[in-house]
Amino acid sequence: MLRVKNMAGVWKNFAVGFLVRHYRAVLGCLSLSVFLAFAGACLLRPVYSATALLLLEPGASESTDTARLLAELELLRQPVVYARAAAQIGLLDRDDLSIALRLRDEALAFFHVPRVADGMASVEETAREITRSVTAERLGLAPIIAVTARAGCPDVAAAIANAVAGAHLGLQQEARSAGALRLAAPALPPAERYGPAAMETALWGLGAGSLLVLFGLVFAAGPLGSVRSKQALARIVGAPFTLGLPQLAKRCSEGASHADALAETPDSPFCEGILALRMTLSRSLATEKASPVIAVTSAQVGEGKTTTALALARALDRAGQRVLLIDANGGSGGLRRCLDVPSAGQKWAEVDEGTFLAATHRDPISRVSVLLDLERPSASGGRRRLASVLRAARFSFDVVVLDMPPASRSADLAELMPQVSAAVLLARWGRTEPENLAEAAHAIRAAQSGVIPIIPVLAQMPTAIQRRVRRQRPAYVTE
Structure with a gap:
């Protein structure tokens, strides 16, 4: 029961947070759905409905009357009735006869589109249209058959309903079986249109837009x-505690990163989460004698490793430490795109413990030194060179942050993890599978001979509505 309540709370927070973060898209989707439905109801030609009633006189027993009424309904739905009704009506305008969706004449005139005349429909075409547009059904428990016809013109709708009812009566009289059946109420041209109704279609559009938002909410949840x-x-990781990083609403363009929030909005929840990660690592590495090496990895691709590594390096720089950030993610180019620096074209074959300082870049908004644009360490003995660079970097920097590849690359972990002092394992909210996360934690522990702290971080957590707290005005404040 407690787990169900926790899951309900998580889904509630996510739903509210999703609606708050994407309220523009939600309102736009709903408004567009309502507008399209309302515009369709206003621009499309109306369809009119007319009903003729056939009354069955009661017979000797109720069961016999019910059976006769059902028999009359079946006979009324036969194609021969519609064929005779079409022959009685004669030639009709196709535009008045059809119930297909078409624009109004006023809308065509507004858009300066000439109306194309459809011409007169033949008897066969009229019979086909009557078959599609006429319905016959019993009215409740009364011995009455309602013949309803729909058409683009009210006079044509009434003519079709009366013609179908009259054709059925004529056929029954010819068969000498229409003794008790008579035309009780002839159809009249309706005063109101049958459809489409503007308000009804607008409500349907609102419902469709709500379903669209709901499906988007489910798919966004992962x-x-x-x-x-x-x-x-x-x-899952087997850690005593976990940190969380909230999702940022804005989207980053080329040359920018969510890690820029440390300089732009230092009081944001994302920055608070990065500072909490920095302090947690500082407490975990308090007994470390040499300069620590912090590896930032994840179970899958695209979970925010580069953003977290860059933000953590900048947070350590703000604490007054000399930081080296190394792109060990196989030359993916994600860190270079976040920093908007030109490509250096360096390879691990050209970098060693004596030349790595010359190959570093300076972070544009901090003092962090960045070593990037390197190929995957597995090529050209790159793992051994990276290991030697890490040993040399400990003498030149206070902290080294590694933007690691996913933990599924066990060969990279086996070579680099012995040099690592602590690992930050990222999981993306609503995306990371528990099995992959457990395998990643196992791979990190298996690649490390000793015991290193693993800090699990749940990234891109949805945020709920933050309600303002009403504060009482102090009595000593005067106007």
Whole structure:
């Protein structure tokens, strides 16, 4: 029961947070759906409906009357009735006869589109249209058959309903079986149109837009079995605690990163989460004698490793430490795009412990030194060179941050993890599968001979509505 309540709370926070973050898209989707439905109801030609009633006189027994009424309904729905009705009506305008969706004459005139005349419909075409547009059904429990016809013109709708009812009566009289059946109420031209109704279609559009938003909410949530709480993340990784990084609403363009929030909005929840990660690592590495090496990795691709590594390096720089950030993610180019620096074209074959300082770049908004644009360490003995660079960097910098590839690359982990002092394992909210996360934690522990702290971080957590707290005005404040 407690787990169900926790899941309900998580889904509630996510739903509210999703609606708040994407309220423009939600309102736009709903407004567009209502507008299109309302515009369709106003621009499309109306369809009119007329009904003729056939009364069956009661017979000797109720069961016999019911059976006769059902028999009359079946006979009334036969094609021969519609063929005779079409022959009685004669030639009709196709535009008045059809119930297909077409623009009004006023709308065509407004858009300066000439109306194309459809011409007169033949008897066969009229019979086909009557078959599609006429319905016959019993009215409740009364011995009455309602013949309803729909057409683009009210006079044509009434003419079709009366013609179908009259054709059925004529056929029954010819068969000498229409003794008790008579035309009770002839159809009259309706005063109101049958459809489409503007308000009704607008409501249908609102419902369709709501379903669209609901489906978008479900698809944005990701797989249902993914990690959605910090408690579940800590249990899967086997860590005593977990940190969380909220999702930022804005989208970053080329040359920018969410890590820029440390300089732009230092009081944001994302920056608070990065500072909490920095302090957690500082406490975990308090007994480390040499300069620590912090590896930032994840279980899958695209979970925010580069953004977290860059933000962590900048947070350590703000604390007064000399930081080296190394792109060890196989030359993916993600870190270079975040920093908007030109490509250096360096390879691990050209970098060693004596030349790596000359190959570093300076972060444009901090003092962090960045070593990037390198190929995957597995090529040209790159893992051994990276290991030697890490040993040399400990003498030149206070902290080294590694933007690692996913933990599924066990060969990279086996070579680099012995040099690592602490690992930050990222999981993306609503995307990371528990099985992949458990395998990543196992791979990190297997690649490390000793015991290093693993800090699990749940990234891109949805945020809920933050309600303002009403504060009482102090009595000593005067106007």
